[in-house]
Structure formats: structure tokens, C-alpha cells
Amino acid sequence: MGQVAFDTQEFVETLENAGLPKEQAKAISIAVRKSHEVADVATKQDIAEVNRNIADVRKDLSAEIADVRKDLSAEIADVRKDLSAEIADVRKDLSAEIADVRKDMELVRKDLSSDIALIRKDVEHIATGLLLKLGSVIVLTISAATAIIKFF
Numbered sequence: 001m002g003q004v005a006f007d008t009q010e011f012v013e014t015l016e017n018a019g020l021p022k023e024q025a026k027a028i029s030i031a032v033r034k035s036h037e038v039a040d041v042a043t044k045q046d047i048a049e050v051n052r053n054i055a056d057v058r059k060d061l062s063a064e065i066a067d068v069r070k071d072l073s074a075e076i077a078d079v080r081k082d083l084s085a086e087i088a089d090v091r092k093d094l095s096a097e098i099a100d101v102r103k104d105m106e107l108v109r110k111d112l113s114s115d116i117a118l119i120r121k122d123v124e125h126i127a128t129g130l131l132l133k134l135g136s137v138i139v140l141t142i143s144a145a146t147a148i149i150k151f152f
Contacts, residue, residue, distance in 0.1 A: 008029045008033050011025075011028075012025045013025075015029070
């Protein structure tokens with residue numbers, strides 16, 4: 001930071017004109033000068049330089065933000081592309097699985113149809129056998145009844 005210009009001679013003269021003794025005016029002038037040396041006072045030039053630095057930092061940050069946005073957009077596009085490919089693969093796999101399940105279901109239906117047909121044949125065969133046995137029982141019953149009637 002720059003120093004503020006301070007004219008000690010002019011200050012001493014001003015104090016003397018106000019009625020202070022020369023030695024006292026010199027002492028006050030020296031004290032004021034030392035306080036200015038110690039004080040870190042910003043000049044207009046210092047402030048202008050800080051403003052330029054801030055403007056430069058803003059420009060740099062804007063450029064970095066633009067770069068990050070561009071990179072982020074590219075990464076998001078890559079992720080979308082990867083996800084689309086993975087979704088397509090999952091759909092393909094799922095379609096194949098569904099086709100396999102449908103084939104398995106069709107095989108089960110065919111097996112069930114043939115099992116049902118066999119059971120129907122078995123039931124028909126059993127029904128025929130039962131009908132023949134029932135017919136035999138009826139014939140025997142009629143024969144027994146006829147024999148009993150002849151006997152009495």
C-alpha cells in the first residue's frame with residue numbers, strides 16, 4: 001500500500017500560526033507523520049489495483065465455470081449414452097427371457113393336454129370295465145332270481 005503524502009513543514013507552520021510554540025508544533029507534526037507511517041492506508045491507486053485484480057479473478061472464474069459446465073455436459077451425455085445402451089441390453093435380455101418362459105408354458109400346456117387325454121382314455125376304459133362288470137352282476141342276479149323262482 002502506498003503512503004499518504006504529508007507535508008510536515010506546512011503542518012508545523014499551520015500549528016505555529018494557530019498559536020502553538022515551535023517545539024510543540026514540531027512534536028505534534030512528528031507524531032502525526034509517524035502515525036501515517038504506521039497506518040496502512042489504501043490510496044486510490046491501491047483501490048483501483050484491487051478492483052482490477054477482482055475483475056481478473058472474476059474473468060478467470062467465469063472461464064473455469066464455463067469449462068466445468070462443458071465438461072459436466074459431456075460427462076452427462078456419456079452417462080446418458082451408457083444408460084441407454086444398458087437399458088437396451090436389459091430389454092433385449094428381458095425379451096429373450098419372456099420368449100423362453102412362453103416356450104416353457106407352451107410345452108407345459110402340451111404335456112397337460114396329453115396327460116388329460118390319457119386320463120380320459122383311462123376313465124373310459126374303467127367305465128367300460130365297470131359297465132361290463134355291472135352287466136355281469138345283473139345277468140348273475142337275474143339268473144339267480146330265475147333259479148330261485150324255479151326252485152320254489
